[in-house]
Amino acid sequence: xxxxxxxxxxxxxxxxxxxxxxxxxxxxxxxxxxxxxxxxxxxxxxxxxxxxxxxxxxxxxxxxxxxxxxxxxxxxxxxxxxxxxxxxxxxxxxxxxxxxxxxxxxxxxxxxxxxxxxxxxxxxxxxxxxxxxxxxxxxxxxxxxxxxxxxxxxxxxxxxxxxxxxxxxxxxxxxxxxxxxxxxxxxxxxxxxxxxxxxxxxxxxxxxxxxxxxxxxxxxxxxxxxxxxxxxxxxxxxxxxxxxxxxxxxxxxxxxxxxxxxxxxxxxxxxxxxxxxxxxxxxxxxxxxxxxxxxxxxxxxxxxxxxxxxxxxxxxxxxxxxxxxxxxxxxxxxxxxxxxxxxxxxxxxxx
Amino acid sequence: xxxxxxxxxxxxxxxxxxxxxxxxxxxxxxxxxxxxxxxxxxxxxxxxxxxxxxxxxxxxxxxxxxxxxxxxxxxxxxxxxxxxxx
Amino acid sequence: xxxxxxxxxxxxxxxxxxxxxxxxxxxxxxxxxxxxxxxxxxxxxxxxxxxxxxxxxxxxxxxxxxxxxxxxxxxxxxxxxxxxxxxxxxxxxxxxxxxxxxxxxxxxxxxxxxxxxxxxxxxxxxxxxxxxxxxxxxxxxxxxxxxxxxxxxxxxxxxxxxxxxxxxxxxxxxxxxxxxxxxxxxxxxxxxxxxxxxxxxxxxxxxxxxxxxxxxxxxxxxxxxxxxxxxxxxxxxxxxxxxxxxxxxxxxxxxxxxxxxxxxxxxxxxxxxxxxxxxxxxxxxxxxxxxxxxxxxxxxxxxxxxxxxxxxxxxxxxxxxxxxxxxxxxxxxxxxxxxxxxxxxxxxxxxxxxxxxxxxxxxxxxxxxxxxxxxxxxxxxxxxxxxxxxxxxxxxxxxxxxxxxxxxxxxxxxxxxxxxxxxxxxxxxxxxxxxxxxxxxxxxxxxxxxxx
Numbered sequence: 075x076x077x078x079x080x081x082x083x084x085x086x087x088x089x090x091x092x093x094x095x096x097x098x099x100x101x102x103x104x105x106x107x108x109x110x111x112x113x114x115x116x117x118x119x120x121x122x123x124x125x126x127x128x129x130x131x132x133x134x135x136x137x138x139x140x141x142x143x144x145x146x147x148x149x150x151x152x153x154x155x156x157x158x159x160x161x162x163x164x165x166x167x168x169x170x171x172x173x174x175x176x177x178x179x180x181x182x183x184x185x186x187x188x189x190x191x192x193x194x195x196x197x198x199x200x201x202x203x204x205x206x207x208x209x210x211x212x213x214x215x216x217x218x219x220x221x222x223x224x225x226x227x228x229x230x231x232x233x234x235x236x237x238x239x240x241x242x243x244x245x246x247x248x249x250x251x252x253x254x255x256x257x258x259x260x261x262x263x264x265x266x267x268x269x270x271x272x273x274x275x276x277x278x279x280x281x282x283x284x285x286x287x288x289x290x291x292x293x294x295x296x297x298x299x300x301x302x303x304x305x306x307x308x309x310x311x312x313x314x315x316x317x318x319x320x321x322x323x324x325x326x327x328x329x330x331x332x333x334x335x336x337x338x339x340x341x342x343x344x345x346x347x348x349x350x351x352x353x354x355x356x357x358x359x360x361x362x363x364x365x366x367x368x369x370x371x372x373x374x375x376x377x378x379x380x381x382x383x384x385x386x387x388x389x390x391x392x393x394x395x396x397x398x399x400x401x402x403x404x405x406x407x408x409x410x411x412x413x414x415x416x417x418x419x420x421x422x423x424x425x
Numbered sequence: 426x427x428x429x430x431x432x433x434x435x436x437x438x439x440x441x442x443x444x445x446x447x448x449x450x451x452x453x454x455x456x457x458x459x460x461x462x463x464x465x466x467x468x469x470x471x472x473x474x475x476x477x478x479x480x481x482x483x484x485x486x487x488x489x490x491x492x493x494x495x496x497x498x499x500x501x502x503x504x505x506x507x508x509x510x511x
Numbered sequence: 512x513x514x515x516x517x518x519x520x521x522x523x524x525x526x527x528x529x530x531x532x533x534x535x536x537x538x539x540x541x542x543x544x545x546x547x548x549x550x551x552x553x554x555x556x557x558x559x560x561x562x563x564x565x566x567x568x569x570x571x572x573x574x575x576x577x578x579x580x581x582x583x584x585x586x587x588x589x590x591x592x593x594x595x596x597x598x599x600x601x602x603x604x605x606x607x608x609x610x611x612x613x614x615x616x617x618x619x620x621x622x623x624x625x626x627x628x629x630x631x632x633x634x635x636x637x638x639x640x641x642x643x644x645x646x647x648x649x650x651x652x653x654x655x656x657x658x659x660x661x662x663x664x665x666x667x668x669x670x671x672x673x674x675x676x677x678x679x680x681x682x683x684x685x686x687x688x689x690x691x692x693x694x695x696x697x698x699x700x701x702x703x704x705x706x707x708x709x710x711x712x713x714x715x716x717x718x719x720x721x722x723x724x725x726x727x728x729x730x731x732x733x734x735x736x737x738x739x740x741x742x743x744x745x746x747x748x749x750x751x752x753x754x755x756x757x758x759x760x761x762x763x764x765x766x767x768x769x770x771x772x773x774x775x776x777x778x779x780x781x782x783x784x785x786x787x788x789x790x791x792x793x794x795x796x797x798x799x800x801x802x803x804x805x806x807x808x809x810x811x812x813x814x815x816x817x818x819x820x821x822x823x824x825x826x827x828x829x830x831x832x833x834x835x836x837x838x839x840x841x842x843x844x845x846x847x848x849x850x851x852x853x854x855x856x857x858x859x860x861x862x863x864x865x866x867x868x869x870x871x872x873x874x875x876x877x878x879x880x881x882x883x884x885x886x887x888x889x890x891x892x893x894x895x896x897x898x899x900x901x902x903x904x905x906x907x908x909x910x911x912x913x914x915x916x917x918x919x920x921x922x923x924x925x926x927x928x929x930x931x932x933x934x935x936x937x938x939x940x941x942x943x944x945x946x947x948x949x950x951x952x953x954x955x956x957x958x959x960x961x962x963x
Binding site: 413416418 | 433435437438439441448450
């Protein structure tokens with residue numbers, strides 16, 4: 075006879091299962107399939123139209139929370155209210171933009187309400203930021219494309235001393251464009267600078283195949299799990315529409331080394347370019363599970379479940395291996411929702 | 426002035442306009458006023474109702490009502506081009 | 512039967528993608544009292560609008576900063592940045608706490624003398640000191656921070672003429688990895704200008720080089736940049752020792768620490784983004800301690816912190832003049848203060864609270880000042896409970912720069928009061944009158960009559 079599953083109340087953000095999806099729903103699906111936990115899922119949403127709010131088979135109850143820009147204090151007040159009703163035991167935030175606030179609140183949530191999180195420390199979180207990535211790579215022995223932060227037009231002309239064209243030009247927070255000439259860098263600088271603020275980052279363009287890893291660290295230097303994936307089809311927003319799990323020991327080693335030296339706690343995604351010469355360049359670290367995290371569970375590594383165990387302080391043994399050659403293929407699906415439900419979440423902030 | 430006939434109201438302050446698909450929120454006083462307008466009451470009657478039960482004087486409320494009705498018109502929740510004082 | 516509280520009727524279109532109402536609560540929690548005094552009473556007694564300063568908050572901020580640095584580094588000296596707020600009452604709060612004076616003009620210099628700050632405890636900064644002002648500073652044996660070569664030459668000449676040996680430092684600008692890099696003040700570190708200036712001073716032997724100064728920027732949200740600056744200045748101090756056998760007495764890291772205001776366009780709330788004073792102190796003190804000085808060579812660390820010590824101690828109280836509806840349906844609220852006295856609303860989205868209790872409903876609004884000028888916008892977008900004419904509001908975190916950069920434009924400037932540490936309210940600057948402005952004017956005889 076199997077053991078009874080442990081009941082646990084978990085709050086999850088990122089319910090925006092739209093064409094550029096948040097990781098919330100895939101995380102919840104993985105948790106629902108846990109053999110260890112019987113989960114009650116409390117959705118935390120920012121907008122009344124996040125599809126997850128209405129997916130009652132996956133999300134038991136949803137509360138609106140203040141946008142990250144409203145600040146830590148307002149978030150804390152709202153979480154106090156939600157905790158009173160739901161006795162939260164764990165929160166899994168899934169958006170880059172909200173992590174700053176949740177990391178700041180982690181101690182208070184635990185001490186005041188006993189709510190656990192499993193997040194990187196503020197220093198780790200800041201250090202992996204695009205602007206700091208080159209230094210971060212150096213520190214952890216990873217190859218990073220050469221990059222430079224631009225704050226002025228005047229700096230563009232001299233780029234050719236250190237870089238050869240084409241170049242990647244990246245916004246401080248999002249967006250990446252390719253530029254083949256200094257004139258194009260100027261145009262990208264204007265576009266990205268006005269949208270995301272300065273600096274704008276130029277990065278050496280690395281020719282090769284993009285591969286991705288989703289991984290989980292225990293915060294003590296051990297990598298608990300990692301699954302590598304290659305995108306097979308990409309939407310016009312650059313999001314994976316389909317991908318396949320791959321076996322790439324070098325890539326997994328890279329992730330393992332990163333956890334060993336950085337002591338990263340929680341989930342992350344590495345975006346990596348593999349060149350013809352089998353060199354691996356890290357181009358970005360996303361400080362949370364990616365939207366394709368359900369593939370990891372589908373391949374035998376249920377990272378969200380492992381994260382819950384880690385958050386509860388359990389001793390978790392690293393996963394060994396996963397199914398290679400499994401695909402995920404995303405699809406969209408139209409739900410029919412009564413006005414009454416939309417009304418409730420809009421006016422009362424909960425559903 | 427007349428409110429569009431098919432406007433849907435909930436007691437939580439949610440207003441839905443089926444002809445445009447727009448949704449709105451109102452505060453309790455606003456909700457009460459929309460309720461009266463739906464019943465076809467005129468500005469004078471509404472003023473009497475509100476000033477009898479709330480801490481506001483007639484002229485003060487008239488100004489707020491005119492502004493509120495003006496908003497309803499801007500938000501295309503009214504029929505025709507009537508005025509608040511009709 | 513008792514009547515229910517009334518609130519103006521409001522209707523708002525539901526827009527997805529905008530701030531939901533659960534996100535705005537604390538901004539409109541009423542703030543009815545400042546340091547135990549009712550906003551209503553303060554305005555009644557001193558008129559609206561009114562600046563209020565809290566002595567308690569000022570002293571607490573100073574003591575926190577002093578503790579943060581002194582527990583990490585043995586020799587620390589603060590110098591009150593006059594331009595941040597040079598009301599004499601304010602300056603003397605910080606002087607009583609032990610701050611020297613940091614001034615950037617002859618006017619500020621004389622203010623410091625008037626406040627009875629000893630000349631040797633005045634730091635004279637700035638790019639435009641006149642010969643006369645330099646002479647004054649030399650006579651009082653102040654610390655003169657040289658900004659450019661022309662000033663260096665003038666000072667050398669003055670020293671010779673006066674037969675004195677002025678105590679000087681040079682201001683150094685440098686790349687600390689932050690944007691924008693301030694290279695308009697002082698001598699550049701990377702291109703060798705700073706070393707040239709030092710060489711000229713030491714070889715010229717007319718001026719006594721006693722320290723190095725830098726000021727890397729304003730409202731700096733990244734404390735690590737100060738670590739870089741402290742390391743580079745320390746390096747330069749060691750070089751001077753090695754090259755000329757000369758021990759410099761101090762490193763002045765200037766100011767620029769942020770306050771809890773929210774910069775316009777910032778995604779995070781200022782309260783969350785602003786580093787603590789300990790977070791600034793840590794990289795600065797660590798950098799100097801690790802630079803390789805022997806214990807008795809450790810330079811005095813001078814800090815010219817202004818904003819971080821006073822911003823939160825300042826409030827602006829005001830009154831709603833009127834409400835109106837803009838053509839696009841937005842609510843506009845006109846207040847009796849604007850950019851004329853709240854200059855910082857050009858940079859910050861100031862937190863503004865109503866001073867009376869409200870229900871839970873809010874509306875989006877734009878807040879305008881009273882000036883008949885299109886630029887007079889206090890907040891381009893804010894979510895507040897419905898305000899009505901004569902309601903009071905409280906603007907938070909206005910202690911820095913407003914009481915110095917305010918303009919006598921279109922209308923007169925309001926009074927400033929300070930709530931003392933014993934809770935008494937003192938006027939520290941009187942409300943301006945027609946006379947305060949008119950007394951400076953002179954009218955030629957033939958223009959004395961309008962002849963209308």
